[in-house]
Structure formats: C-alpha cells, structure tokens
Amino acid sequence: MEEQYPQALAKYLKAQGKSKADLSEFHRLLSHTNGPVIPIVNTVDEAGCPDNFTYINQNIYSDEVPRPCTPMFWCECTNGCCDGCECTKERNYDNRGLLLSMGDERIVECGPLCKCGDDCVNRVVQKGRKVVLELRRYPHKGWGVVAKQRLKKGTFVAEYVGEVITSDEAENRGFKDKAQGQTYLFDLDQEFVNDICDFSIDAKTHGNISRFFNHSCGPNMRTRSIYVEHRDPRLHRLAIFATRDIKAGEELTIDYSPSAVEGESVKGDPCHCGSSKCRKFMYF
Numbered sequence: 001m002e003e004q005y006p007q008a009l010a011k012y013l014k015a016q017g018k019s020k021a022d023l024s025e026f027h028r029l030l031s032h033t034n035g036p037v038i039p040i041v042n043t044v045d046e047a048g049c050p051d052n053f054t055y056i057n058q059n060i061y062s063d064e065v066p067r068p069c070t071p072m073f074w075c076e077c078t079n080g081c082c083d084g085c086e087c088t089k090e091r092n093y094d095n096r097g098l099l100l101s102m103g104d105e106r107i108v109e110c111g112p113l114c115k116c117g118d119d120c121v122n123r124v125v126q127k128g129r130k131v132v133l134e135l136r137r138y139p140h141k142g143w144g145v146v147a148k149q150r151l152k153k154g155t156f157v158a159e160y161v162g163e164v165i166t167s168d169e170a171e172n173r174g175f176k177d178k179a180q181g182q183t184y185l186f187d188l189d190q191e192f193v194n195d196i197c198d199f200s201i202d203a204k205t206h207g208n209i210s211r212f213f214n215h216s217c218g219p220n221m222r223t224r225s226i227y228v229e230h231r232d233p234r235l236h237r238l239a240i241f242a243t244r245d246i247k248a249g250e251e252l253t254i255d256y257s258p259s260a261v262e263g264e265s266v267k268g269d270p271c272h273c274g275s276s277k278c279r280k281f282m283y284f
C-alpha cells in the first residue's frame with residue numbers, strides 16, 4: 001500500500017537535505033502479520049523501519065525461561081461452551097466474541113485438549129487479530145497504532161508478543177532502553193500482588209503490532225492475562241482489549257502504569273498523550 005506523504009513535508013525535507021522516509025522494508029516486515037494488512041503512514045518525519053526488528057506472531061522464549069508444561073485441563077462440552085464449561089465457569093465472551101467483564105480477572109480459553117470445536121465461544125484470542133489497524137508516525141511519540149474501523153467495547157485487538165525473558169534480564173535491558181529513550185518491556189505480573197514477577201516480555205527486537213501501542217493516561221484499551229495452552233501464572237499471555245467503543249481513526253492506547261493514581265505526579269519520561277487526565281510523565 002502506498003503511504004500518504006503531503007507535498008509540504010516532502011518540500012520541507014528536501015530543503016533540509018533529507019529525503020522521504022523509505023517504508024519499503026517496514027512494509028515487508030509487517031507483511032508477516034497473521035492478521036489484516038497493516039498500512040504505514042508517516043507525515044511527520046523521515047523515520048522508516050526500526051533497526052534490528054523481526055515481526056513474530058507468537059511469543060518466543062529465551063534459554064533461561066522454562067517452557068510452560070503441557071495442559072492438564074480440558075472440557076467435555078458439546079454445546080459450544082455456552083453454559084457450565086469446565087474451562088470458563090463464568091462466560092468470558094458474548095456470542096459476538098466481545099469480552100464481557102472489564103475487571104482484572106484472568107481469562108482462560110478452551111485449549112488444545114478440549115472436546116469443543118473451533119466454533120466454541122471461548123476461543124477468541126487464540127484465533128489472532130481480526131481488526132484492521134494502521135501504523136502511524138506521531139510527533140514526540142514515535143510510531144503509534146490507529147484503529148481503521150469502529151471497535152466495540154470488549155473487542156480483542158491484539159496480543160502483546162515478544163521474547164519472554166527473566167526479570168533480571170528485563171532489568172538489565174530496561175536500564176539500557178531507558179537511556180536510549182524507548183522501552184518495549186511488559187512484566188508478566190498481572191497475577192501477582194506488589195508487582196512481583198519472574199518473567200517479562202520484551203518486544204524490542206521481536207514483536208508484533210502491539211509493540212507500537214503508545215501510552216495514554218486516559219487509554220481506550222487494557223491488557224488481560226490469558227491462558228490457552230497452559231495455566232502457569234508466571235508465564236501467562238497478554239491480550240489487549242478495547243475498554244470502550246472506539247471510532248475509526250482514533251489512536252489505540254494502553255496505560256503503561258495502570259496502578260498510578262489519577263492526579264498523582266508519577267516519575268519517568270514526559271508524556272505526550274494529550275488526554276485531559278494526563279499525569280504529565282510516563283512511569284516505566
């Protein structure tokens with residue numbers, strides 16, 4: 001797909017001795033997505049493809065991280081897992097696949113051993129991204145992601161995937177990343193109190209479109225812990241859902257510090273989310 005590029009910007013870059021951003025390598029990388037095609041738009045500067053980035057569709061595990069064990073759970077449902085399913089207890093999704101609860105509780109989907117079929121209502125995240133997204137360059141924030149269609153509250157948008165690493169390794173990498181101004185680390189702490197966790201996901205060199213979701217202090221999406229193949233709380237997967245109805249054209253954002261209190265001045269890098277609830281700084 002041809003990227004949009006206004007004449008004025010092209011003229012400005014030419015006057016600066018710079019050229020139009022080359023997005024061809026970026027298009028090639030994003031074509032590895034297993035969801036709808038992702039257009040790329042840069043009307044801001046000449047940034048192109050990030051260095052040393054590989055597009056993946058599922059988590060990869062570093063050598064130091066144990067592989068989650070094989071599942072010991074399954075349901076025997078033949079009714080599409082609508083009622084009394086051993087996996088869900090309470091239903092996770094309505095018949096359109098929209099998440100029913102916006103709370104913090106874990107989501108357990110039917111897994112590979114379950115007797116239900118592909119049409120089971122409890123198989124949403126495992127089917128991958130279905131929504132149409134666009135990658136767009138923003139002033140002060142770098143790349144961000146825009147919804148190219150209307151999204152209903154509860155829509156599964158994408159899974160946050162990357163390299164699963166130990167927390168010690170995450171701390172080392174986080175230190176360097178912060179010095180370079182950008183970090184792509186996500187702690188797998190959604191099942192633990194006091195932010196304690198053993199593992200994190202780093203999407204800096206291996207990741208998918210979720211790696212480009214920017215922070216907002218008034219976000220329109222949130223992450224939830226999700227289990228499909230196993231139920232090891234240390235190694236849960238991270239699914240991202242719309243927390244309200246979203247219009248086509250809106251930037252899709254998550255709160256990088258969801259436990260921060262509104263009005264509290266948190267430390268970190270300056271935030272450019274533009275929300276009326278902005279805490280002025282991002283906390284990493």
Ligand SMILES: C[S@@+](CC[C@H](N)C(=O)[O-])C[C@H]1O[C@@H](n2cnc3c(N)ncnc32)[C@H](O)[C@@H]1O
Pocket residue numbers: 140141142143144181182183184211212213214215216270271272273282
């Ligand atoms: C997970 S990445 C998001 C994608 C990133 N914008 C990019 O170009 O690759 C997180 C980084 O994006 C930038 N960022 C995200 N949200 C921001 C915000 N609200 N204000 C300023 N910078 C932001 C920060 O540099 C942050 O470290």
